[in-house]
Amino acid sequence: MILKNLLHAVPVKEYKGPLDIEVTGLCFDSRAIVDGNLFIAIRGSHTDGHLYLQKAIELGAIALLVEDWPENVHEGITYILVDDSSYALGLVAANFYDNPSHQLKLVGVTGTNGKTTVATLLYNLFIGMSYQVGLLSTVENRISGRVIPTTHTTLDPISLNKLLRDMVNEGCDYCFMEVSSHAVVQQRIAGLRFAGGIFTNITHDHLDFHETFDNYIKAKKKFFDDLDRDAFALSNADDRNGSVMLQNTVAYQKTYALKGLADFKMRIIESHFDGMLLHLDGQDVWVKLVGHFNAYNLLAVYGAAILLEQETMKVLTAISNIVGAEGRFEAIHSPEGKIGIVDYAHTPDAVENVLETVATLRQAGQQIITVIGCGGDRDKTKRPTMAKVAVLKSDTVILTSDNPRSEDPLQIIREMEVGIPADKRKGVFSISDRKEAIRAACHLAQPGDIIVVAGKGHEKYQDINGVKHHFDDKEQLANAFNEQ
Numbered sequence: 424m425i426l427k428n429l430l431h432a433v434p435v436k437e438y439k440g441p442l443d444i445e446v447t448g449l450c451f452d453s454r455a456i457v458d459g460n461l462f463i464a465i466r467g468s469h470t471d472g473h474l475y476l477q478k479a480i481e482l483g484a485i486a487l488l489v490e491d492w493p494e495n496v497h498e499g500i501t502y503i504l505v506d507d508s509s510y511a512l513g514l515v516a517a518n519f520y521d522n523p524s525h526q527l528k529l530v531g532v533t534g535t536n537g538k539t540t541v542a543t544l545l546y547n548l549f550i551g552m553s554y555q556v557g558l559l560s561t562v563e564n565r566i567s568g569r570v571i572p573t574t575h576t577t578l579d580p581i582s583l584n585k586l587l588r589d590m591v592n593e594g595c596d597y598c599f600m601e602v603s604s605h606a607v608v609q610q611r612i613a614g615l616r617f618a619g620g621i622f623t624n625i626t627h628d629h630l631d632f633h634e635t636f637d638n639y640i641k642a643k644k645k646f647f648d649d650l651d652r653d654a655f656a657l658s659n660a661d662d663r664n665g666s667v668m669l670q671n672t673v674a675y676q677k678t679y680a681l682k683g684l685a686d687f688k689m690r691i692i693e694s695h696f697d698g699m700l701l702h703l704d705g706q707d708v709w710v711k712l713v714g715h716f717n718a719y720n721l722l723a724v725y726g727a728a729i730l731l732e733q734e735t736m737k738v739l740t741a742i743s744n745i746v747g748a749e750g751r752f753e754a755i756h757s758p759e760g761k762i763g764i765v766d767y768a769h770t771p772d773a774v775e776n777v778l779e780t781v782a783t784l785r786q787a788g789q790q791i792i793t794v795i796g797c798g799g800d801r802d803k804t805k806r807p808t809m810a811k812v813a814v815l816k817s818d819t820v821i822l823t824s825d826n827p828r829s830e831d832p833l834q835i836i837r838e839m840e841v842g843i844p845a846d847k848r849k850g851v852f853s854i855s856d857r858k859e860a861i862r863a864a865c866h867l868a869q870p871g872d873i874i875v876v877a878g879k880g881h882e883k884y885q886d887i888n889g890v891k892h893h894f895d896d897k898e899q900l901a902n903a904f905n906e907q
């Protein structure tokens with residue numbers, strides 16, 4: 424594509440060199456440059472792309488997008504100066520792929536918990552209503568059934584726009600995507616046009632990155648602030664920050680709630696281990712999901728489908744058949760009747776919701792045994808709280824390792840232990856080997872007892888010092904059950 428066309432709508436401050444040159448591709452990592460590329464220099468959390476301009480030129484970059492003029496300006500190279508290269512990257516990526524987000528209906532889901540669940544439910548719902556659909560999620564990306572592995576909850580702008588282009592080319596009418604707060608702050612979604620935005624909830628997470636809860640709220644809110652006038656902004660009115668999300672948006676505002684007043688309302692009539700009976704828009708609907716938090720997720724899905732102008736009866740019928748995302752409240756039964764539940768709860772709120780759900784569904788005498796760890800190189804302040812919630816809502820807790828990444832697993836467990844109330848220490852064990860922790864829980868359990876394995880859900884690896892070792896909670900539970 425011609426460089427000048429790539430810069431459409433980019434606030435360029437100054438430039439040097441020709442703009443009518445053909446660019447072969449975009450790249451923000453000097454190590455991956457190929458001949459004829461435009462290199463975009465990004466200031467990251469570890470290093471600064473501006474340090475690699477020379478390297479990019481050596482590998483064949485013909486144009487550089489920068490926030491500062493370099494000391495040495497090379498003849499024959501075009502330099503483009505902008506205030507914010509991350510923002511510019513979003514726009515050039517969208518231009519390079521011919522703005523695919525304008526050619527389908529893109530709906531973004533943000534919030535601390537429930538993004539993958541809501542995006543996946545919407546994907547499954549619209550597939551169930553016979554549309555061609557795309558999905559961009561933590562678990563995987565999908566183009567009408569075809570699975571494409573992923574690395575992030577929200578990918579970088581080049582990967583995002585490339586996937587959206589593939590979706591458009593393959594005839595997708597809709598795409599449902601997760602919008603992480605990291606992605607908003609790092610401008611990964613700049614240049615995308617959204618048909619709608621959904622807010623699930625906001626509770627404690629990622630304070631390592633955002634530093635304060637207020638900044639974290641602002642990051643989520645910015646997604647709604649940036650929506651277009653003809654997009655919808657659908658917010659959870661029962662969340663204490665649900666109205667904050669809508670404060671400055673020009674999009675048309677809609678709300679959903681189980682408790683308060685809202686445009687979309689729902690009531691839970693019955694709850695069981697295999698599903699719920701819901702009262703929604705005057706109809707009783709049986710769904711296959713469990714837990715009041717999933718009633719919120721389903722209500723957001725229903726509201727979005729109606730705002731996307733789908734017929735009520737068609738939506739209600741399809742909703743009763745849909746299933747959620749992998750590793751979210753997935754049950755495995757042992758031959759003797761022990762129940763294992765694998766869930767991706769990795770925030771205090773999620774742990775509380777899942778254990779609360781299990782507590783309301785269990786029969787007298789059934790014990791709850793929770794196996795839980797916290798990720799390394801992530802928000803440390805949630806560690807004691809997650810442990811405390813687990814201990815208060817379980818009969819027995821085994822503290823273990825999640826993805827330690829570069830940290831010492833034993834140190835993470837020690838930081839979790841700080842949150843355990845003194846009178847609750849009995850019944851709490853620490854076994855850092857996650858496989859052994861799951862085996863111990865299965866061994867301790869009596870028939871009928873419920874083992875909740877929290878934190879890793881769909882993940883198929885354990886990240887130890889940057890090496891991803893195969894690890895699958897469901898597989899470990901099944902193996903442990905079979906050993907008995």
Ligand SMILES: CC(=O)N[C@H]1[C@@H](OP(=O)(O)OP(=O)(O)OC[C@H]2O[C@@H](n3ccc(=O)[nH]c3=O)[C@H](O)[C@@H]2O)O[C@H](CO)[C@@H](O)[C@@H]1O[C@H](C)C(=O)N[C@@H](C)C(=O)N[C@H](CCC(=O)O)C(=O)O
Binds near residue numbers: 464470472574578
């Ligand atoms: C903290 C964070 O979000 N980091 C992301 C960020 O990396 P970074 O800021 O560390 O980048 P950096 O290493 O400092 O490098 C700066 C720039 O120099 C470039 N560079 C670097 C070295 C070199 O030799 N040459 C070169 O050009 C890099 O390509 C980059 O453009 O930009 C990278 C490229 O897009 C991301 O892969 C990386 O995600 C890391 C792996 C990550 O773990 N991110 C997590 C925290 C994340 O984003 N999570 C959210 C979900 C959270 C949730 O809601 O649960 C997500 O959306 O996935």
Ligand SMILES: Nc1ncnc2c1ncn2[C@@H]1O[C@H](COP(=O)(O)OP(=O)(O)OP(=O)(O)O)[C@@H](O)[C@H]1O
Binds near residue numbers: 601750751
């Ligand atoms: N609406 C909700 N409210 C509170 N907790 C929820 C909700 N939906 C799901 N959860 C809990 O949070 C966990 C993660 O759910 P999900 O993967 O949908 O969230 P996410 O927002 O995509 O997370 P991530 O930030 O890792 O992408 C679930 O396994 C469940 O325990």
Ligand SMILES: N[C@H](CCC[C@H](N)C(=O)O)C(=O)O
Binds near residue numbers: 801
């Ligand atoms: N998207 C989340 C996933 C957390 C999952 C948990 N297993 C962990 O490793 O902490 C994050 O990057 O914080």
Ligand SMILES: [Mg+2]
Binds near residue numbers: 540560
């Ligand atoms: Mg997710």
